[in-house]
Amino acid sequence: MNVTRGFTGRSRAxxxxxxxxxxxxxDxxxxxxxxxxPDLAPEEWTFRVDGLVAEERTWTWAEARALPGSVYEGDIHCVTSWSKFGVRFSGVSLDVFLDAVRPDPAATHAVAYAHTGYTTSLPLADLRGGRAWIAFDADGAPLPPEHGGPARLLVPHLYFWKSAKWIAGLRLLxxxxxxxxxxxxYHARGNPWQEQRYSGD
Amino acid sequence: MTDLAPAAERAPAPLATRFAVPGRIAVDAPQAGEWQPATLSAIRRETDRATTFRLAVPGWPGHLPGQHLMLRLTAEDGYTAQRHYSIASAPDDSGHIELTLDHVEGGEVSGWFHTEARPGDRVEVRGPVSGFFAWPGDRPALLIGAGSGVVPLMSMVRHHRARGLDVPLRLLVSARTPEELIYAGEYGPETTPVFTRRAPAGTAVGRLSAAHLAPVLAERPAGGWEAYVCGSNAFAEHASRLLVAAGQPVDRIRVERFG
Incomplete structure (x- = not known):
């Protein structure tokens, strides 16, 4: 253990x-x-699921907002070491979108891509089972553009770079x-509880 | 990077998914590496708020200008705290790296540096990490920073100078006052300071504006500028919007925001 002289740190609670x-x-x-x-209006926003699926689909803002709503209230964790407790996101469970396109049994992973071009890769299993959402609101207000509005992917059990802002689609691979x-x-999966920050962690 | 064309206008993409602005360098696993001991060798006051800490890291694998690292402090009882910091020094500083840290009110790690740290103290570092904001010294670089956002950009300026590179490099650096301008004594003709609250006599006071960008963008170096923007989120939003409005391609703008 490499102790730093004079460092006591915050409360151990x-x-x-x-x-x-x-x-x-x-806060x-x-x-x-x-x-x-990006300057992305809700009317311009679309969300597409394609790749290894029975039926590729694209939802408009109005179509996505008409789907049954779902809420995540809990914590988020950024790889740069901050965590934020008790954030309330509302949107639509990703299961709703994935059920609609019927993933091919061969699909094991997904690339989530944004309207900006940002991409992030995830195991498909992390997007299933009520653990991932397309989020439209945070703490009761529309997601601000800088936090990914009008819609972002939300996968809160992984580091937050996986929760792609300005989500445009998922490609199943x-x-x-x-x-x-x-x-x-950065790490392929990014589980904060195993501290999977960088590749090799 | 795709643009914001409506979905219908976008060609159906093939299964190969390569959308994003590429990183400047490939980063492989060993580079993030293991935690390594680092010994504080010098402390240099930059401004009332910002201080540079020089660290001897015998096992440092080297970095590119613009990269950052993780830094960890350990208490007697094993408690640790870690943060990400940009590297201020140029790569050719054998076995040493420098960090310039703002004194954040109540900051657990920066607080230790600003109130306790003295030469000889030992900390741990891990890195360098991320190849996205890196500048290998190849493309013309337009650097725009505010406050301590100038830190990773200064690594690029120092690298440019140390290597005597011919590739164009310009720095626009915003500070509230001349006293708050970090590295004030080190800038050369490549740098244009912008003062938002109080400026030296003969220099205008005001926010970074299109008028600051216009002459630099008009230089149109061969291959075009690769823009690097670093600062608070508010500054990064402001500066990147100015760049886009002035015609800088959105996929040639790299942004680093200080949380």
Whole structure:
């Protein structure tokens, strides 16, 4: 153990919801994106699911908003070490979209892509079972553009770079195809509880 | 990067999914690497709020200008705190790296650096990480930063200077006052400072504007500018909108936001 002289740190009363190596950002919700925030109106937004599916589909804003709603209320974790507790997102469960396109049994992974060109790769299993959403609102208000509005992917059990802002679609694949940060040295899965930050973790 | 054309106008994409702005370098697993001991070798005050900490890292694998690292402090009882920081120094600084940290009110890690740290103290670092904001010194670089957002850009300026590179490089750096301008004594003709609250006599006071960008963009270097924007989210939004409005291609703008 390499002790740093004079460092005591904050209170040891650790929030049980805080994964290893993370700190509580409190009321802050830092913005981290490597691109220019797009000027994307809800009427221009679409969400498509294609690749290894029985029936490719594209939803417009109105069509997506008409689907049965679902809420995630819980924590989010950024790979840059901040976590934010008790955020309430509302949107539509990704299961609703995936059930509609009927994934091919050979599909094992997905690339989520944004209207900006951002991509991130995920195991399909992480997008199933009520653990992923297309989110339209956060804490009762429309998602601000800098946080991915009008709609973002939400996969809160993984580091937040997986929750692609300005989500445009999912492509289902039979292999893992690294996305933007995954090609830039970040972990393929990104489970915060196993501290899977960088490839090799 | 795709543009914002309506879905109907977008050609059906093939199964190969390559949408994003590419990283500047390939980053493989060993580069993020293991935690390594680092010894504080010097402390240099930059402004009232910002201080540079020089670290000897014998096992440092090297970095490119613009990359960052993770830094970890460990208390007697094993408690640790870690943060990401941009690297301020140029790559050719054998076995040493420099970080310039703002003193964040109540900051758990920056607070230790600004109130406790002294030469000889030991911390741990891991990195470098991320190839996206890196600049290998190849393309013409238009750097735009505010406050401590200038830190990774300064690594690029220092690299450009140390290597005597011919490729064009320009820095627009915004600070509230001359006293708050980090690295004020190091800038050369490549740099245009912008002061938002108070400026030296003869220099206008005001926010970064299209008028600051116009002469630089008009230079039109061969291959075009690769723009690197770094600062608070508000500044990054402002600067990147100015760039887009002035015609800089959106896929030639790399943004690093300080949370």
């Amino acid at each position: 650790r929030h049980p919801g805080l994964p290893p190596g993370q700190y509580d950002a409190g 802050d919700w830092p913005v981290l994106s490597a691109e220019v925030t 039979d292999h893992d195809e690294p996305g933007f940060w995954e090609q830039n040295g």
